Amino acid sequence: MIQASGVIICLGYIIGLLFTAIPWGGVWMMLLGVVGAVIFQRRRLILQKISQKTKTAPQLLSTIPHPRIWLIAGVVGLLATLYFPLRVPQPGANDISKFVPSENSNQEQIFIVRGEVVSTPRLTRSQRGQFWLKATKLDEVKNDKGSAGASKGVTGKLYVTVPILQATGLHSGQEIAVTGVLYKPKPPSNPGAFDFQKFLQQEGTFAGLVGRLVDVLDEEQHQWGWWQVRERIVRSQVQSLGVPAGPLVSAMVLGSKAVDLPYDTRDVFVKAGLAHALAASGFQTSLILGVVLGLTKGFKESTQIALGSLALIIFLCLTGFQPAVLRAVIMGFAALIALGLKRKVKQLGSLLVTATLLLLFNPLWIWDLGFQLSFLATLGLIITVPPLTQRLEWLPPAIASLIAVPLAATIWTLPVQLFVFGVVPTYSLLLNIVSTPLISVISIGGIVSAVVALIVPETGSVLAGVLHYPTDWLIKLVEFFCNLPGNSYAVGKIGTWQLLAIYMLIILVCLIPWWQKRWWLAGFITLGLVLIPMWHSVNTLFRITVLAAGEQPVVVVQNRGKVTLINSGNEETGRFTILPFLQQQGVNQIDWAIASDFEHNGSNSWLEVLQSLPIKVFYDYAPTQENALNSQVIQQVVQKQKGFYQALPVGQTISADAIVAQLLNNELPILQMQIQGQYWLLVGNLKPTEIRQLVQTGGLPRPQVLWCPGETLKELVTTLQPQVAIAPSANIDQKALPEENQSQTKLYFTGRDGAIQWTANGEFETFIQATENNTSVL
Numbered sequence: 001m002i003q004a005s006g007v008i009i010c011l012g013y014i015i016g017l018l019f020t021a022i023p024w025g026g027v028w029m030m031l032l033g034v035v036g037a038v039i040f041q042r043r044r045l046i047l048q049k050i051s052q053k054t055k056t057a058p059q060l061l062s063t064i065p066h067p068r069i070w071l072i073a074g075v076v077g078l079l080a081t082l083y084f085p086l087r088v089p090q091p092g093a094n095d096i097s098k099f100v101p102s103e104n105s106n107q108e109q110i111f112i113v114r115g116e117v118v119s120t121p122r123l124t125r126s127q128r129g130q131f132w133l134k135a136t137k138l139d140e141v142k143n144d145k146g147s148a149g150a151s152k153g154v155t156g157k158l159y160v161t162v163p164i165l166q167a168t169g170l171h172s173g174q175e176i177a178v179t180g181v182l183y184k185p186k187p188p189s190n191p192g193a194f195d196f197q198k199f200l201q202q203e204g205t206f207a208g209l210v211g212r213l214v215d216v217l218d219e220e221q222h223q224w225g226w227w228q229v230r231e232r233i234v235r236s237q238v239q240s241l242g243v244p245a246g247p248l249v250s251a252m253v254l255g256s257k258a259v260d261l262p263y264d265t266r267d268v269f270v271k272a273g274l275a276h277a278l279a280a281s282g283f284q285t286s287l288i289l290g291v292v293l294g295l296t297k298g299f300k301e302s303t304q305i306a307l308g309s310l311a312l313i314i315f316l317c318l319t320g321f322q323p324a325v326l327r328a329v330i331m332g333f334a335a336l337i338a339l340g341l342k343r344k345v346k347q348l349g350s351l352l353v354t355a356t357l358l359l360l361f362n363p364l365w366i367w368d369l370g371f372q373l374s375f376l377a378t379l380g381l382i383i384t385v386p387p388l389t390q391r392l393e394w395l396p397p398a399i400a401s402l403i404a405v406p407l408a409a410t411i412w413t414l415p416v417q418l419f420v421f422g423v424v425p426t427y428s429l430l431l432n433i434v435s436t437p438l439i440s441v442i443s444i445g446g447i448v449s450a451v452v453a454l455i456v457p458e459t460g461s462v463l464a465g466v467l468h469y470p471t472d473w474l475i476k477l478v479e480f481f482c483n484l485p486g487n488s489y490a491v492g493k494i495g496t497w498q499l500l501a502i503y504m505l506i507i508l509v510c511l512i513p514w515w516q517k518r519w520w521l522a523g524f525i526t527l528g529l530v531l532i533p534m535w536h537s538v539n540t541l542f543r544i545t546v547l548a549a550g551e552q553p554v555v556v557v558q559n560r561g562k563v564t565l566i567n568s569g570n571e572e573t574g575r576f577t578i579l580p581f582l583q584q585q586g587v588n589q590i591d592w593a594i595a596s597d598f599e600h601n602g603s604n605s606w607l608e609v610l611q612s613l614p615i616k617v618f619y620d621y622a623p624t625q626e627n628a629l630n631s632q633v634i635q636q637v638v639q640k641q642k643g644f645y646q647a648l649p650v651g652q653t654i655s656a657d658a659i660v661a662q663l664l665n666n667e668l669p670i671l672q673m674q675i676q677g678q679y680w681l682l683v684g685n686l687k688p689t690e691i692r693q694l695v696q697t698g699g700l701p702r703p704q705v706l707w708c709p710g711e712t713l714k715e716l717v718t719t720l721q722p723q724v725a726i727a728p729s730a731n732i733d734q735k736a737l738p739e740e741n742q743s744q745t746k747l748y749f750t751g752r753d754g755a756i757q758w759t760a761n762g763e764f765e766t767f768i769q770a771t772e773n774n775t776s777v778l
Contacts, residue, residue, distance in 0.1 A: 005069045010352040012073030016080030017359060017366040021496075026081035033074015037067035084363045089204040095156035096135045097206035100182045110141040111182055113158065113209060114151075114217070117174045120227050121167040122260045129167020133158045133178065133209070141179070159185075159200055162211035172227045175218045180211035189548035189754035190577050191767060192422075192493075192584035202364060226317050229454065230258055233318075236453035237446070240465035248278075248475065249467055252439070253446040255280030255319045265475070271488060272478045273428025276409075277439050280319040281374050285328040287443055288315055289335065305336045312336075323358060323365045324374035330354040331378075347382045351375070369420060373413050380412030381405060383510050406432035415494070415502045418530065422493035422584050431481045438474045442467055488612075492534045492586030502526050534586050542658070544675060544758045546707065547581065548750035548767075549573045551728050553682045553707045557675065558585065559658040564592040565609070566661075566671070566682075574605035579612055581755075590615045592656035594648065596663060596671045596682065606634050614641040617656065619648045621663075670694075672701060676760065683708040683716060695719050705758075710749075717745050724748065724764060726756055 012033070019025030091097050101109045114137040121131040138152045160178060170176065184207055185197040200206065233254065238246030244265040251259040256266060256278040269275055276283075292311045296304045312329050319325045331347075331354050338345040355375055358365060365371045385401075385408045392400035410429055418424070425431075445467045453460025481487060494502075505522045508515040515522060538561045547554040554573060555566040563582070568574050582590075593615045595606060607630075609615075618638045620631055631647075638645045648654070650663050660674040669684025681703035686694075691712060694700045706722040710729045717725050721744055729751040746764070748756045754767035 004065050007349060007352055008065055008069050008073045009076055010356040012076040013080050013356055014352075014359065014366070016077030017084055017363050019077065020081050020084045020366075026078040029077030029081065030074045033070050033072075033077065036070035036073070040065065040070060041067040080363070084366075087363050089201060089206075089364075091206045092155050094152075094154050095206060096138060096154040096158060096182070097156060097184060099138055099152070099154065100184050100207050108181060110179060111209075112139040112141060112177050112179050113137070113154075113182075114139075114175070114177045115158070117170055117172055117176060118157070120172060120230070120260075121170050123164065124161060125263055126161075127164060128161045129164045129170075130159070130161045131167065131170060132203075132205070133160045133176070156207070157203065157205045159203075159205055159208040160211050161208070162214055166211065166214040170214070170216075172225050174216060177215040177217060178209060178211040179213040179215075180209050183208050183210065187768060189750065189767065190581055191545075191755060192580035193577060194580075202368070230254060230318055232457060233450045233453050233460075234259055236457045236460040237449060237464040240461040241468060241471060245468065245471040245475065246464070249442060249446045249449075249464060249471055251278045252443050253280070253284065253450050255322065255325065257322060258319050268478055268482050271425065272431055272482045273425030274431060274435065274478055276373070276377070277435075279324055279370065279374075280315075280322070280328075281324040282328040282331070282378055283439075284443060284447070285312065285315065285325075285332045287447060288312065289332055291444075291447065293339075301340055305340050308336045309333065323362075323368050323371035326358055327354055327371070327374055327378070330357065348379075351378055351382060369416075372416055376412040376416060377409040380408040380410075384408035384411060387510075387516070402433055402436055406436065411506060415499050415506075418491060418494045419496075419499045420493070422490055422586065424489045424491060426486050426489050427481045427484060431478070435474060435477055438470050438477070441470050442474065445470070490583040490586050490588050491530055492537070493584050494530060495533075498529050498533065501529055538586060542676075542760045545581070546726055546750065546756040547573075547577055548728075548754050549577055551709060553726075554578065555680075555682075555707075556581065557657070557659060558587075562591045562657045563587050563589070564594070564656045564659055565590050565615075566594045566673075567596055568593075568605035568609055571605050571608055574608035578605070578609055582613065587613070589613055591617065592659070593618045594654075594656065594659075594661055594671070595620045596648070596669060607637065610634070610637045610641070615643050617644045617646075619646055619654055619656070619661075621648050664700075670700070672703070678705065679703040680705045681707070681720070681722070683712070685709055686712055691715055691719065713747075717747075721745065726750065 012029070015032075016026070016029050019029055022028065096113070099111075113133065113135050115133045115135040117131055118134050119132040121129045124130045135154050135156055135158050138154045139150075160180075162178065162180070185200050187197050188195045200208070234247065234250045237249050240246070241249060244262050247259055247261045248265060251261045258280070261278065266278065269278055288311050289308055292308045293304055296307055299307075312332050316325060316329045331350055334350045334354070335345050358371070385404045388404035388408055389397075389400050392403060395403070406429055410432070414424070445463070449460045449464040449467070451460075452463055505515075505526055509519050509522050510516075540560065541558050542560060543558045545556045545558075547556065549567075549569040550573065552567050552569045552573070554569050554577070556578075557564040557566070565578070568578060590609070590613050593606070595618070615638055618634065620634060635645045648663050653660055653662050655661075658675055662672045664670040664672055669682075670686075671682040673680040673682070679701065681701070683700075683706070691700070692715075700716075700720060702720050702722070704723045706716060706720060706725045708716050708725070708727060710727045713725060713727045723744065724746050726748045727750075729749060748764065748766060750756060753769065757765050757767065759765075
């Protein structure tokens with residue numbers, strides 16, 4: 001009963017932290033505690049009456065927690081909802097974010113920030129060096145003379161990016177001065193986009209610095225740090241294995257957050273559903289403890305415990321204090337304690353106590369995706385692997401375990417992945433089963449070579465070289481699965497109610513015998529919970545989305561399951577804006593694509609989109625000498641995917657589902673569209689004289705919706721008088737327009753408002769405002 005009571009109280013704290021995401025979460029926790037106490041009090045009364053007639057009832061009565069335990073759990077959950085906001089990072093009085101110039105400042109301000117490097121520099125996707133800096137002093141550079149003003153004492157941590165050569169040689173503990181531009185992170189501007197502001201806030205950071213020059217203030221290299229040990233291991237393994245095999249082995253030993261793994265390798269593992277292989281956690285901890293206890297089998301238990309503890313501490317220091325690693329290490333210590341006490345570890349209780357301790361230390365980790373997936377995967381291994389292994393008893397034990405372990409982890413982690421990403425790696429389960437032997441061999445070999453490299457780097461490098469073929473096979477295996485047709489399937493992000501319903505079904509199958517016999521029914525209900533809402537939404541939705549994509553008009557039209565994409569922006573727009581948005585919407589193919597080539601640089605982005613989503617019909621801007629080669633490549637890719645490619649004819653009307661489009665000019669970027677009787681006009685960079693000439697000759701029809709750059713917005717709005725005008729940046733104010741236009745034209749700016757969405761009811765909605773409204777009560 002004591003163990004059950006502890007489990008209930010721990011769950012009360014964890015669920016209380018989760019309830020911070022809903023209004024009045026603490027009150028709901030208290031109500032749950034009261035309801036639980038009432039229900040179990042009634043059960044106790046029934047069993048007490050039965051106990052007067054039978055002898056088994058008292059034994060059953062002792063297994064039911066006392067009602068006060070449920071009340072205590074409710075109170076603990078309430079306290080958790082009060083404790084959480086107290087631990088949310090807030091900028092201090094002298095935090096460096098308080099000195100970031102306002103966005104309305106017309107002149108760029110340069111600062112010199114002094115502080116201590118608190119992380120090893122990493123390479124970003126834009127090929128810049130990135131590190132965290134603990135700021136101590138701030139100087140403003142005077143623009144007229146280039147000299148620094150008076151120093152200000154500051155606090156806080158900065159997210160710093162600098163040219164890659166400026167970051168070379170930097171390490172944790174160094175005192176440096178960085179010259180650059182301060183900025184405050186912004187919330188995401190498009191649905192499905194990465195929330196950089198939230199990411200920094202979780203790290204206790206409220207500002208960033210785009211650095212241009214780095215000056216090292218302490219040239220002496222005498223300071224020791226774990227980064228040196230980590231660097232020694234990585235250098236030894238890369239020396240014999242090269243790139244990307246060397247960093248991959250190091251990442252499988254130390255975790256990808258401790259190793260600068262190339263992004264193309266990281267991306268292919270994530271896309272294939274094998275990201276956990278790059279995260280140091282329970283698998284590596286089990287291997288380390290197994291090796292240490294195996295090598296010290298003839299030693300005293302106290303010696304085994306001491307050496308095992310030392311190995312876990314070293315592993316934790318090398319990988320960094322990440323939530324998933326801390327969870328694995330604490331459970332490893334629990335196993336060592338059980339060994340010393342000669343008791344069997346109760347894994348479920350150990351997991352819940354570990355999670356509670358970590359969340360007491362930092363309650364914000366409850367929303368850390370790595371912590372969530374690590375906790376759920378371990379929970380699945382504890383609860384679900386034994387029954388799965390029993391059902392697979394007709395197979396050899398090794399094969400049954402090979403199937404049961406990844407299947408159990410997938411069952412418990414997939415709902416969260418759908419909630420966050422909305423994408424299912426189709427072949428993930430099969431790939432996990434096939435790749436497990438290779439991952440085990442590489443991890444064991446990597447740990448052994450890492451230990452040897454700490455003593456004799458050359459010998460460690462030679463041992464790492466033995467892993468050449470297994471690592472090469474693993475990379476090729478992952479790439480093979482990634483290149484298979486339908487390697488991922490977008491179902492769209494599921495809602496909170498779907499997430500809770502799916503986990504309720506999983507828990508019922510694990511705990512209730514009736515559901516255990518009908519697990520297939522739970523599976524069908526789960527599929528229905530995911531697919532039916534998605535099918536209904538896709539087949540009834542009509543929406544036009546103007547994405548916040550810089551200086552190009554990128555428009556997505558969703559019409560009852562048919563998707564049209566107009567323009568693609570640059571390469572970053574395709575990867576970080578278009579694809580995340582379409583995946584969130586459950587889009588697996590683009591039916592029509594129109595490339596109007598407003599900036600003559602969108603071809604790379606189309607290739608980025610085509611790598612993930614096939615396009616059935618592609619209308620391309622008439623190729624010129626500048627883009628002929630890229631157009632040929634796009635044509636080959638589209639035709640390889642069995643799509644239709646055609647140059648966009650000037651002046652000729654084309655139909656793309658609900659859109660009737662026409663390129664109005666062969667030289668000037670002007671695209672006219674008719675969508676459900678509403679005229680849209682997309683106008684690129686035109687000179688005022690060209691605009692007036694087109695208007696006088698009737699070359700510009702009057703639209704209901706206008707998109708144009710901010711520089712020509714006033715001129716075009718005054719001339720065309722549209723109902724709605726959309727521009728990338730807010731260069732003019734509504735009041736700057738003539739009075740007749742102020743009442744007729746409503747202005748939107750994607751740089752300020754984020755994505756602009758229009759639905760069939762005729763209403764426009766800005767993404768940033770809608771997001772603020774949805775989260776204002778949380």
